[in-house]
Amino acid sequence: MSNLKIASTDDLECDIPHPLETEHLAELGQGVLEPEKAQRMAEFFSFLGDPNRLRILSLLAQEELCVCDLAIALTMSESAVSHQLRTLRAIRLVRYEKRGRKVFYRLADHHILNLYQAVAEHLDEID
Amino acid sequence: MSNLKIASTDDLECDIPHPLETEHLAELGQGVLEPEKAQRMAEFFSFLGDPNRLRILSLLAQEELCVCDLAIALTMSESAVSHQLRTLRAIRLVRYEKRGRKVFYRLADHHILNLYQAVAEHLDEID
DNA sequence: TTAAAATATGAATAGCTGTTCAGATATTCG
DNA sequence: CGAATATCTGAACAGCTATTCATATTTTAA
Incomplete structure (x- = not known):
C-alpha cells in the first residue's frame, strides 16, 4: 500500500x-510537470533523438548547405534528407532560402547549439 | 549537380x-558529427523524448520516491513506471536504493536538470 | 522546347518504442 | 507458514518513425 x-x-x-x-x-x-508541457518537451527532445538529424544540425552549425550537399556529406539519399529537413522546418529549427533550383538551409536558432554542446560534454564525462 | x-x-x-x-x-x-557519437547523442535525447519519463524526472528532481508513489502521482500503472525506470537506470540517470519491500529512486545526475530547464525556457520563448 | 538537375511529397514498409498483461520474485505481517 | 505488498520481467500488441520508392514540380541548360 x-x-x-x-x-x-x-x-x-x-x-x-x-x-x-x-x-x-x-x-x-x-x-x-504538466502533461501538456511534458508532451511539448518530449516532442522537442525527440526531434533531437535521431542521429541523422543531429548530423544535419552539426553541418548547418558551420555553414548553410543545400539538400544535395547534405545528402552527399551524410551519405543519405536526397529524399531522406528532404524528409528530415521537413520536420526540422516544422519546429523552426532551420530556415531555408531558395536560390535557383537549390534550397539552402541554415540554423534558425542558436539555442540548439547550446543544448547540443551540453549533451556532447555530458557524454564525454560519463564515459 | x-x-x-x-x-x-x-x-x-x-x-x-x-x-x-x-x-x-x-x-x-x-x-x-561522427556517426558513432551522433548515435550516442541521439540515444540520450531519445531517453528524454518521452512525456512520462520527463514527468518522472520532474518528480525525482524534488525528492526521492518509490515506484508505487510515482505510479499514483503520474496516473500510470506500476508496471509501466517500472519499465521506464529500467531504461532510466540503464543510462544512469537515476539511482535506486531498496528499503524493505520498496525501492526508492532519485536523480543520479544534475546535468539533466540543466538540460531540462534549458528546454523548458526555450519552449517558453518560441511560443 | 526538350532534357537534366534539385527538391518536395505521398504511399508503403520495416524497425523501434511504450504500454498492458500475466506471472515471477522478494519482503513484511499476522 | 500463508497472505498481502512492492517491484520486476518477458511476451504481445499498437502506435510511431525513418527510410525507400515512385512521382510531381520547378528551374536551369542546351
Missing part, C-alpha cells in the same frame, strides 16, 4: 521522515 | 562566395 493513500505503517520500515500524508500528497501534485 | 563533386557553374546562380571545391569538400568532412 502506498503512503500516498493512507497513513500506513510504512514509516516503520522506511526510516526517512515523512510529512503528514495529506500534505505529502499535495506536495507531489504541485511538483509534477 | 552538387558543388561537392566538381567545380560547376553553380556559383553563377548562387551568389555567395565559395572556396575551391576541393577545399570545400574537405571542410565538410571535418565538420560532420
Whole structure:
C-alpha cells in the first residue's frame, strides 16, 4: 500500500521522515510537470533523438548547405534528407532560402547549439 | 549537380562566395558529427523524448520516491513506471536504493536538470 | 522546347518504442 | 507458514518513425 493513500505503517520500515500524508500528497501534485508541457518537451527532445538529424544540425552549425550537399556529406539519399529537413522546418529549427533550383538551409536558432554542446560534454564525462 | 563533386557553374546562380571545391569538400568532412557519437547523442535525447519519463524526472528532481508513489502521482500503472525506470537506470540517470519491500529512486545526475530547464525556457520563448 | 538537375511529397514498409498483461520474485505481517 | 505488498520481467500488441520508392514540380541548360 502506498503512503500516498493512507497513513500506513510504512514509516516503520522506511526510516526517512515523512510529512503528514495529506500534505505529502499535495506536495507531489504541485511538483509534477504538466502533461501538456511534458508532451511539448518530449516532442522537442525527440526531434533531437535521431542521429541523422543531429548530423544535419552539426553541418548547418558551420555553414548553410543545400539538400544535395547534405545528402552527399551524410551519405543519405536526397529524399531522406528532404524528409528530415521537413520536420526540422516544422519546429523552426532551420530556415531555408531558395536560390535557383537549390534550397539552402541554415540554423534558425542558436539555442540548439547550446543544448547540443551540453549533451556532447555530458557524454564525454560519463564515459 | 552538387558543388561537392566538381567545380560547376553553380556559383553563377548562387551568389555567395565559395572556396575551391576541393577545399570545400574537405571542410565538410571535418565538420560532420561522427556517426558513432551522433548515435550516442541521439540515444540520450531519445531517453528524454518521452512525456512520462520527463514527468518522472520532474518528480525525482524534488525528492526521492518509490515506484508505487510515482505510479499514483503520474496516473500510470506500476508496471509501466517500472519499465521506464529500467531504461532510466540503464543510462544512469537515476539511482535506486531498496528499503524493505520498496525501492526508492532519485536523480543520479544534475546535468539533466540543466538540460531540462534549458528546454523548458526555450519552449517558453518560441511560443 | 526538350532534357537534366534539385527538391518536395505521398504511399508503403520495416524497425523501434511504450504500454498492458500475466506471472515471477522478494519482503513484511499476522 | 500463508497472505498481502512492492517491484520486476518477458511476451504481445499498437502506435510511431525513418527510410525507400515512385512521382510531381520547378528551374536551369542546351
